[in-house]
Amino acid sequence: MSPAPDDLFRALADPTRRALFERLRQDGEQTVGALTARAGVSQPAVSKHLAALKAVGLVDDRREGRETHYSARPRALAPLVDWTGRMGD
Secondary structure, three states: OOOOOOOOOHOOHHHHHHHHHHHHHHHEEEHHHHHHHHHHHOHHHHHHHHHHHHHOEHHHHEEEEOOOEEEEOHHHHHHHHHHHHHHOO
C-alpha cells in the first residue's frame, strides 16, 4: 500500500529530511555516520529524520554489522507525482 500524499508532503516538509533524501538519491547508499557528517545536526536527529522518511517508504535501510546503511526509494514519490499531475490538468 502506498503512503498517502499528505504523509509524503509532511515527511518532506522538513528541510533536513528533504536534504537527507536528496543526498541519498544523488549519492546512493550511505551510513548514518556519513549522513550525519554533512547534515549539520546530531546523529540522533539524523536517525529520527531517517525514521520519518522510512515510515512513509522514502528510504530503505539494511544492517551491516554495527552500521545501518540507508538508500533512497524515489519510486515512493509516485503518489506525489500523480497528485501534482492531476492538479496541472
